[in-house]
Amino acid sequence: MTRSIHPVLIALTVLVFIFLVGPLVIVLGAALSDTSYLTFPPQGLSLRWFENIFEIEAFRRTIVTSLEIAFLSTGIALVVGVPAAYALNRYRIQLPGWLSTLFILPVLVPELVLGFSLLKNVATQFHAPIFVSLVLGHSLLVLPYVVRVISASLAAFDFSIEEAAISLGSPRLKTFFTILLPNVRSGVIAAFILAFITSINDVSISIFLTGPGISTLPIQILAHMEQFFDPTVASVSVLLMGLTVAVMAAVERTLGLTFFAK
Amino acid sequence: MTQALSIQSITAHYGTTKVLEDLSLEVAEGELVSLLGASGCGKTTTLRLVAGFLEPTSGKIELGGKDLTRLPAHQRNIGLVFQNYALFPHLSVADNVGFGLKQRGISGDAKTKRVNAMLERVGLAPFGDRLPGALSGGQKQRVALARALVIEPPLLMFDEPLSNLDAKLRVDMRVEIRQLQRANGTTSVYVTHDQEEAFSISDRVAIMHAGRIMQLDTPETLYQRPANAFVARFVGFENLIPMTVVARGGAGVTAEAAGGVRLTLSQDQFGAIPDAFTLACRADGLAVTTSADGIPATLGLRTYLGRAYQYQCDTPAGHLTANGPLTRPLEIGAAAKLVPVPEQCTILAPE
Known part of the structure; x- marks a missing residue:
């Protein structure tokens, strides 16, 4: 059985794919170019710009800083966000409606405003160390994602399951870890990945909070581009893409990607 | 192992709404x-x-004589x-x-x-x-x-x-x-x-x-x-007819409902009848007849129940639901008498 597909539909689909994949191909090409400036198609093939990333001390340092901040802020957001999402769902009837909106607020406020107010209030007012301000800022940035994603998987959770466990002699807190968490595991993993990627990619908040000696990778990429227009930035981008693909592949192998679509 | 449950005068609220009022219940062992x-x-x-x-607002819950009221759920x-x-x-x-x-x-x-x-x-x-x-x-x-x-x-x-x-x-x-x-x-x-x-x-x-x-x-x-x-309505007594006793004689008690409808009820069959009461009848408890004494009724809608025909009836005592035999279906608008069948009726004392 064959079905004829309208040529316009085929053309549109191809265009969309070019639009989605094209930039990635260009970045990959530019990263492999042997020239000392960004160009596409690549002229000559070389891995020296990848090498260059690790030769520049600022890149090495900011990659580590970015990973540290992403892990810490995602961790904090999970520690705060999972119980928050639990409470918002479990006690939805008893709690006022605006409370759940409160946890979405950081997404609604323009990130630049968020970054500026963090700078003014946390960094300047309390003289918090740069690293601490960055971690706090990123925690705030990714918290809404955690709360939303966990809430979505809790919406399908039947809380009488929790009551069944309690009635069988399991204390409330223990029930949370042994019964509730295993059942929203995919939600927690999805939230972790989303939050982690959001933190790694963030520019607008970090740009306010980074300072002498401490920077994040995206800020370093910007700084580097301002001074050198060489393919190093393309190489870094390819590395980041590779990291994302690796994470996704790991998730696909262990859980299947379908839970992102839920 | 098994124990008796005793709920004593429990009152409970959801927020400010009272959902249980002074509820007591004893469940025996087994x-x-x-x-x-x-x-x-x-x-x-x-x-x-x-x-x-x-948690109750007030009252006490005991299981096998042990007070549960403030015990956490997982220890109960x-x-x-x-x-x-x-x-x-x-x-x-x-x-x-x-x-x-x-x-x-x-x-x-x-x-x-x-x-x-x-x-x-x-x-x-x-x-x-x-x-x-x-x-x-x-x-x-x-x-x-x-x-x-x-x-x-x-x-x-x-x-x-x-x-x-x-x-x-x-x-x-x-x-x-x-x-x-x-x-x-x-x-x-x-x-x-x-x-x-x-x-x-x-x-x-x-x-x-x-x-x-x-x-x-x-x-x-x-x-x-x-x-x-x-409870009468809940367990299927469709007809509740408020009545007052007008005469007590040898044959039984004569009582009057709204619209001057009079019925004579046997004390042997209904037990002690107070001066004011409600006669509760299932639809099966009001026989639709054309001959005997009873509540005069004009038949309305007829529905088929499989074991009987059911009629919606207009009577001086109000709207009543009664069942008639399958052998002789009656038409809408026909006049009939409704006779209480003691086994399917009961007397409710005033509340």
């Missing part, structure tokens, strides 16, 4: 008492108070069976059943033995390794039952356990539940909105309305001798 009523009557609230998921040792089964989706059937034993520090062979014995009893021995998702509704409810019973609780509570099953399975399962409950002699509280289910399974039934128990009695008494108008 007895199964149903809480029956429409949604919002307080039956599930009562169950959740006993389970410890809600009460078996619960939920409407939506509430199985742990990430645990196998055997682990679901063994969950309560694990909490009690029972593990290894002792646990496996008890879990297997319980699965055997509910007919699920070959299903121990499956996940709950792979079971049918009836099987899930059996697992839930096994999970609640295996901890040998002094009290077992059911919250609409059969509502999600189809009609045939519902009847099979309630027989099974009753047999297991009797065999174990476990004191039980059973919440349902289904009258047939409650009556068939219970030693006694508490009919609830607006946070109070309207009547607590055996199913037979509730069905034949309701104590008040609410």
Whole structure:
């Protein structure tokens, strides 16, 4: 059985794919170019710009800083966000409606405003160390994602399951870890990945909070581009893409990607 | 093992709304008492108070003489069976059943033995390794039952356990539940909105309305001798006719209803009749006749019930529902007499 597909539909689909994949191909090409400036198609093939990333001390340092901040802020957001999402769902009837909106607020406020107010209030007012301000800022940035994603998987959770466990002699807190968490595991993993990627990619908040000696990778990429227009930035981008693909592949192998679509 | 439950003058609120008012209930050892009523009557609230998921505003709950009122839910040792089964989706059937034993520090062979014995009893021995998702509704409810019973609780509570099953399975399962409950002699509280289910399974039934128990009695008494108008309506007395006694004579008591309708009722058949009362009649309890003395009626809509025809009747005493024989269907607008059949009628004292 064959079905004829309208040529316009085929053309549109191809265009969309070019639009989605094209930039990635260009970045990959530019990263492999042997020239000392960004160009596409690549002229000559070389891995020296990848090498260059690790030769520049600022890149090495900011990659580590970015990973540290992403892990810490995602961790904090999970520690705060999972119980928050639990409470918002479990006690939805008893709690006022605006409370759940409160946890979405950081997404609604323009990130630049968020970054500026963090700078003014946390960094300047309390003289918090740069690293601490960055971690706090990123925690705030990714918290809404955690709360939303966990809430979505809790919406399908039947809380009488929790009551069944309690009635069988399991204390409330223990029930949370042994019964509730295993059942929203995919939600927690999805939230972790989303939050982690959001933190790694963030520019607008970090740009306010980074300072002498401490920077994040995206800020370093910007700084580097301002001074050198060489393919190093393309190489870094390819590395980041590779990291994302690796994470996704790991998730696909262990859980299947379908839970992102839920 | 099994213990008596005593609920003493419980009042409960949701926020500022009062959902239970001064409710008391005694369930004897080994007895199964149903809480029956429409949604919002307080039956599930009562169950959740006993389970410890809600706290009463005032009153006391005792199990086997021990005060439970302020005890945390997980220390109450009460078996619960939920409407939506509430199985742990990430645990196998055997682990679901063994969950309560694990909490009690029972593990290894002792646990496996008890879990297997319980699965055997509910007919699920070959299903121990499956996940709950792979079971049918009836099987899930059996697992839930096994999970609640295996901890040998002094009290077992059911919250609409059969509502999600189809009609045939519902009847099979309630027989099974009753047999297991009797065999174990476990004191039980059973919440349902289904009258047939409650009556068939219970030693006694508490009919609830607006946070109070309207009547607590055996199913037979509730069905034949309701104590008040609410329970009478609930158990199917369609016609409630307020009456006043006008004469007491040898043959019986003559009483008058609205519109000057007079009926003579035999004290032998109806028992003591107070001066003012309500005559409660099922549709079967008002025979549609053309000859005898009775309530004069104009017949309205006729519906076919299979065993009888049912008529909506206009009478001087108000609108009444009565059943007539299949042999002689009567037409809309026909005049007839409605005669109370004592076996299907009862006298309600003024409230």
